[in-house]
Amino acid sequence: MSASFATALAAAHDAAASQHYPQGALYVVATPIGNLADITLRALYVLQLADTVACEDTRHTQQLLRAYGIDKSGAELLAVHQHNEAEAAQDVVQRLQQGQRVAYVSDAGTPGVSDPGARLAHAVQQAQLRVMPLPGASSITTALSAAGAVAHATEQGGFVFAGFLPVKQAERAAAVQKLASESRCIVLLEAPHRIQELAAALAPLGERAVTLARELTKQFEEITTQPAHALTAWLEGGTQRSRGEFVVLLHPVATSDDKGGESQRVLRLLLAELPLKTAVRLAAEITGASRNVLYDTALEWKRAGDTAADAGDTNDATE
Structure with missing residues (x-):
C-alpha cells in the first residue's frame, strides 16, 4: 500500500x-x-x-x-x-x-x-x-459531464440510458432505428470487441453527433465527438482506439431555437415541392435530424390537415 x-x-x-x-x-x-x-x-x-x-x-x-x-x-x-x-x-x-x-x-x-x-x-x-x-x-455521469451532450430548458432536455444494445446484428439495427426517433441524449455502453459493430450500426444516423468516451479516468482516457457516419473511420485511425470500455453518447437531435426548429422548417419547404419520402430524406441530410423523427412529424402534420404535408403525400402517390 x-x-x-x-x-x-x-x-x-x-x-x-x-x-x-x-x-x-x-x-x-x-x-x-x-x-x-x-x-x-x-x-x-x-x-x-x-x-x-x-x-x-x-x-x-x-x-x-x-x-x-x-x-x-x-x-x-x-x-x-x-x-x-x-x-x-x-x-x-x-x-x-x-x-x-x-x-x-x-x-x-x-x-x-x-x-x-x-x-x-x-x-x-x-x-x-x-x-x-x-x-x-460512474462511467455514465463521467462521460455526460465532459461531452456537453445534455440540453437544458429545451424539449431535448435530460438523457435516456439505453445501456448495451443487442449483440445480434439484426436486433441491434432494429434497436438503433427505434432510438433514432428519440430526440434527447442517449447513453449507450459497449465492450471493446463490439465497438466496431456498434459504430457501423450507428452510421445511418448520418450527421447526428456522437461522443465516444473510452478508458475514462485512466492514463489513456480519450473523449471524442464525431458525426455518426464518421465513427468507423475514427476508430480505424489508430490501433488503440478500439481498446477499453466505451460510453457512447448520442447527442440530442439538433434543432434551432425557433418553435418549429430548423429541420421542420426545411421539411415544410420541401414537402411543398417533393414527395413525402424524398422530402424527409433530403431534410434529414440537410439538417442532420433523424429521418424517422421527420417522417413521424410529416405524418402528424398530415393527420392534422396540414396542406404542405398533404401535398407531399399527393406527390408521394405519383412518385
Missing part, C-alpha cells in the same frame, strides 16, 4: 467513523472506474467496517481492497454476479437478518445500473431490510 492510501484510510476514519452505520443493512458502494484515487472516504470506511463484502468477482475485489490496505479474508467475500444473483441475494438477506453489515461492490463504478446489483437491492427491500447507497464514480 502506498503512503497516500494509508493517509486516506486515516482520513476516512476521521471523516466517517462518527456517522451511524446500522447493522443488518446492505451498503451499495461505488468504486473507481479506473483511477484508484476516485474512491470516497465513506466507501473506504464502510469497506473496512463490513462483515461481508459481496462482489461480482472475488479475486478482482480482493486486489482492489489490498490496494487500499484493507484486509479481508476469502470467507468475508461473497460472489454475487449476473449468473447467481437471485440465489446469492437470499444468502445476503440471511446475513443481514443475522445483523451483519454487508457491502456490495461491482467490478467498477456504481452497482445496479449497468452492473449486477438491482436484484440484490430489490430482494433486500422485499425482506423489509435497509439498503444504503454510497455514491461515487
Whole structure:
C-alpha cells in the first residue's frame, strides 16, 4: 500500500467513523472506474467496517481492497454476479437478518445500473431490510459531464440510458432505428470487441453527433465527438482506439431555437415541392435530424390537415 492510501484510510476514519452505520443493512458502494484515487472516504470506511463484502468477482475485489490496505479474508467475500444473483441475494438477506453489515461492490463504478446489483437491492427491500447507497464514480455521469451532450430548458432536455444494445446484428439495427426517433441524449455502453459493430450500426444516423468516451479516468482516457457516419473511420485511425470500455453518447437531435426548429422548417419547404419520402430524406441530410423523427412529424402534420404535408403525400402517390 502506498503512503497516500494509508493517509486516506486515516482520513476516512476521521471523516466517517462518527456517522451511524446500522447493522443488518446492505451498503451499495461505488468504486473507481479506473483511477484508484476516485474512491470516497465513506466507501473506504464502510469497506473496512463490513462483515461481508459481496462482489461480482472475488479475486478482482480482493486486489482492489489490498490496494487500499484493507484486509479481508476469502470467507468475508461473497460472489454475487449476473449468473447467481437471485440465489446469492437470499444468502445476503440471511446475513443481514443475522445483523451483519454487508457491502456490495461491482467490478467498477456504481452497482445496479449497468452492473449486477438491482436484484440484490430489490430482494433486500422485499425482506423489509435497509439498503444504503454510497455514491461515487460512474462511467455514465463521467462521460455526460465532459461531452456537453445534455440540453437544458429545451424539449431535448435530460438523457435516456439505453445501456448495451443487442449483440445480434439484426436486433441491434432494429434497436438503433427505434432510438433514432428519440430526440434527447442517449447513453449507450459497449465492450471493446463490439465497438466496431456498434459504430457501423450507428452510421445511418448520418450527421447526428456522437461522443465516444473510452478508458475514462485512466492514463489513456480519450473523449471524442464525431458525426455518426464518421465513427468507423475514427476508430480505424489508430490501433488503440478500439481498446477499453466505451460510453457512447448520442447527442440530442439538433434543432434551432425557433418553435418549429430548423429541420421542420426545411421539411415544410420541401414537402411543398417533393414527395413525402424524398422530402424527409433530403431534410434529414440537410439538417442532420433523424429521418424517422421527420417522417413521424410529416405524418402528424398530415393527420392534422396540414396542406404542405398533404401535398407531399399527393406527390408521394405519383412518385
